[in-house]
Amino acid sequence: xxxxxxxxxxxxxxxxxxxxxxxxxxxxxxxxxxxxxxxxxxxxxxxxxxxxxxxxxxxxxxxxxxxxxxxxxxxxxxxxxxxxxxxxxxxxxxxxxxxxxxxxxxxxxxxxxxxxxxxxxxxxxxxxxxxxxxxxxxxxxxxxxxxxxxxxxxxxxxxxxxxxxxxxxxxxxxxxxxxxxxxxxxxxxxxxxxxxxxxxxxxxxxxxxxxxxxxxxxxxxxxxxxxxxxxxxxxxxxxxxxxxxxxxxxxxxxxxxxxxxxxxxxxxxxxxxxxxxxxxxxxxxxxxxxxxx
Amino acid sequence: xxxxxxxxxxxxxxxxxxxxxxxxxxxxxxxxxxxxxxxxxxxxxxxxxxxxxxxxxxxxxxxxxxxxxxxxxxxxxxxxxxxxxxxxxxxxxxxxxxxxxxxxxxxxxxxxxxxxxxxxxxxxxxxxxxxxxxxxxxxxxxxxxxxxxxxxxxxxxxxxxxxxxxxxxxxxxxxxxxxxxxxxxxxxxxxxxxxxxxxxxxxxxxxxxxxxxxxxxxxxxxxxxxxxxxxxxxxxxxxxxxxxxxxxxxxxxxxxxxxxxxxxxxxxxxxxxxxxxxxxxxxxxxxxxxxxxxxxxxxxxxxxxxxxxxxxxxxxxxxxxxxxxxxxxxxxxxxxxxxxxxxxxxxxxxxxxxxxxxxxxxxxxxxx
Numbered sequence: 001x002x003x004x005x006x007x008x009x010x011x012x013x014x015x016x017x018x019x020x021x022x023x024x025x026x027x028x029x030x031x032x033x034x035x036x037x038x039x040x041x042x043x044x045x046x047x048x049x050x051x052x053x054x055x056x057x058x059x060x061x062x063x064x065x066x067x068x069x070x071x072x073x074x075x076x077x078x079x080x081x082x083x084x085x086x087x088x089x090x091x092x093x094x095x096x097x098x099x100x101x102x103x104x105x106x107x108x109x110x111x112x113x114x115x116x117x118x119x120x121x122x123x124x125x126x127x128x129x130x131x132x133x134x135x136x137x138x139x140x141x142x143x144x145x146x147x148x149x150x151x152x153x154x155x156x157x158x159x160x161x162x163x164x165x166x167x168x169x170x171x172x173x174x175x176x177x178x179x180x181x182x183x184x185x186x187x188x189x190x191x192x193x194x195x196x197x198x199x200x201x202x203x204x205x206x207x208x209x210x211x212x213x214x215x216x217x218x219x220x221x222x223x224x225x226x227x228x229x230x231x232x233x234x235x236x237x238x239x240x241x242x243x244x245x246x247x248x249x250x251x252x253x254x255x256x257x258x259x260x261x262x263x264x265x266x267x268x269x270x271x272x273x274x275x276x277x278x279x280x281x282x283x284x285x286x287x288x289x290x291x292x293x
Numbered sequence: 294x295x296x297x298x299x300x301x302x303x304x305x306x307x308x309x310x311x312x313x314x315x316x317x318x319x320x321x322x323x324x325x326x327x328x329x330x331x332x333x334x335x336x337x338x339x340x341x342x343x344x345x346x347x348x349x350x351x352x353x354x355x356x357x358x359x360x361x362x363x364x365x366x367x368x369x370x371x372x373x374x375x376x377x378x379x380x381x382x383x384x385x386x387x388x389x390x391x392x393x394x395x396x397x398x399x400x401x402x403x404x405x406x407x408x409x410x411x412x413x414x415x416x417x418x419x420x421x422x423x424x425x426x427x428x429x430x431x432x433x434x435x436x437x438x439x440x441x442x443x444x445x446x447x448x449x450x451x452x453x454x455x456x457x458x459x460x461x462x463x464x465x466x467x468x469x470x471x472x473x474x475x476x477x478x479x480x481x482x483x484x485x486x487x488x489x490x491x492x493x494x495x496x497x498x499x500x501x502x503x504x505x506x507x508x509x510x511x512x513x514x515x516x517x518x519x520x521x522x523x524x525x526x527x528x529x530x531x532x533x534x535x536x537x538x539x540x541x542x543x544x545x546x547x548x549x550x551x552x553x554x555x556x557x558x559x560x561x562x563x564x565x566x567x568x569x570x571x572x573x574x575x576x577x578x579x580x581x582x583x584x585x586x587x588x589x590x591x592x593x594x595x596x597x598x599x600x601x602x603x604x605x606x607x608x609x610x611x612x613x614x615x616x617x618x619x620x621x622x623x624x625x626x627x628x629x630x631x632x633x634x635x636x637x638x639x640x641x642x643x644x645x646x647x648x649x650x651x652x653x654x655x656x657x658x659x660x661x
Binding site: 074075097098099100101102105106108109138141151152153154155156157158159162179181182183206208209211212232234235236237238239242243244245246247248249253274275276277 | 397399400402403404417428429464465468470495497498500501529531533541542543544545546547548549551552553554555556561564566568597598627628629649650
């Protein structure tokens with residue numbers, strides 16, 4: 001289990017908005033420690049029993065929250081992230097989609113200089129099944145176990161988690177790094193955490209067309225990761241030059257193709273699944289012989 | 294959002310980036326009102342690259358020649374883009390050409406200057422390209438370093454640096470994905486001028502840029518009609534040439550569903566990612582968009598509810614089925630409120646298949 005556990009105390013920024021309220025209820029139901037919410041001007045109210053503060057500083061002072069999840073609208077989300085990092089949370093999860101990339105670039109820089117783990121933006125969050133869910137994932141599809149997952153895509157992660165869970169292959173932690181071209185945490189630090197995590201036996205890496213993060217991750221796996229890895233790449237049928245939903249999912253000038261990523265995976269001895277369902281099959285084979293790499 | 298050359302140059306002028314004198318015309322008779330002297334350059338205004346190679350830039354030595362060329366250029370279609378207007382400029386005596394741009398580098402996570410003293414060609418083919426990351430906080434000395442690195446000195450160094458500084462200001466203040474001058478030319482008397490200009494505004498930033506308010510619809514002309522409509526509805530649609538319409542939530546799942554259709558021998562008609570948190574109205578609009586494809590034989594809807602509530606999707610499906618009872622639908626709905634969705638759909642003839650692989654195979658069978 002990595003990044004989040006039963007002791008993670010969460011402040012929800014934007015808790016009084018529709019998204020904030022809905023997902024606060026779901027996270028509480030899952031058992032996540034949601035200790036505070038923040039909406040400027042709404043201090044003193046409560047949302048599903050969670051106290052609301054005007055600033056993150058007050059929230060952290062009163063509740064010792066060490067993680068923030070941001071549901072603030074796109075043009076305000078960067079500022080919300082700065083506030084949380086300034087106050088000293090150690091994990092920042094930004095769910096908001098549509099943040100201008102120049103804002104994200106500034107936030108990434110600020111998070112790095114404060115050594116804060118910044119996940120997102122435009123991500124589904126992170127779940128350690130049975131312990132803590134900080135994000136918008138449907139909790140019911142996950143099950144506690146030994147598979148570590150890291151992915152650019154939300155719903156595709158659910159699809160694969162569901163297939164794993166139905167095959168009785170539980171997960172240690174599932175991390176959604178998000179589909180924007182500029183983002184906080186990338187594959188590599190998550191792979192390192194899984195490699196060191198005693199609860200993780202097999203790693204599932206889910207990528208998609210665009211950029212070269214998967215190629216870099218493959219190279220890193222080849223050199224540093226001993227645990228077996230199963231890979232999946234979405235977008236084999238995507239035409240070039242078209243943005244496929246995610247801002248970052250575009251094949252530009254021949255680079256970022258699924259083919260290039262799959263070849264990089266194969267060179268790094270990563271088992272590549274052709275369908276989401278096949279991921280579970282490959283994982284079950286590897287879990288039986290976890291020592292071989 | 295891509296801008297036309299003349300729009301980019303208007304922004305350059307607002308920030309003091311030097312541009313040649315120019316006039317925008319939409320009719321050949323407007324040439325009578327141009328007094329730059331000859332020869333002139335006439336340039337098609339289109340939202341696509343490769344304009345020079347496609348014959349979209351012509352020179353005229355006299356009014357008579359310009360009047361002959363203008364109608365031909367105004368009728369020219371370049372890569373499916375109709376010419377909207379012509380930008381007319383005096384033909385310059387160029388002594389040197391440079392390339393200069395600012396863009397966000399996704400790998401480095403910061404904006405970068407890209408420059409070379411081999412302008413005029415495609416920058417991908419130039420040899421001595423300098424790429425300089427712009428770390429926070431920005432300061433203008435970087436632009437002088439850049440000018441020095443591409444081999445400039447003296448007055449040219451300062452002029453180039455000043456233009457680079459202004460491009461960065463525009464890039465940040467106008468929320469751009471790209472701002473490019475290719476070529477940036479030196480002319481007699483050591484002046485530097487932006488001979489061409491390209492600006493791509495970041496789509497996610499449009500709502501906070503009042504300068505571009507209302508521009509989007511008229512700047513989507515390079516997209517097929519249905520893709521344009523989809524963009525205005527806030528859903529991501531890409532047209533493909535198969536017959537199985539695809540509607541999912543989330544980019545990765547949509548691509549994976551497309552890939553599965555191809556893997557099992559079917560042909561996707563489109564990519565449609567309705568996005569996270571789609572409500573009933575947005576889902577219905579998405580269904581209608583997919584249904585516009587004349588080649589369509591079946592719609593495969595695959596929704597895994599995270600932000601999206603399955604009952605909202607089910608209600609949209611009910612409305613759609615009432616309006617289009619002849620359209621074949623294969624539906625896979627799982628996640629939040631899936632039981633409610635099942636209950637809503639049980640009163641209608643909609644086939645629910647919980648297993649994705651089975652749903653994909655069913656859709657392929659219905660299409661063939």
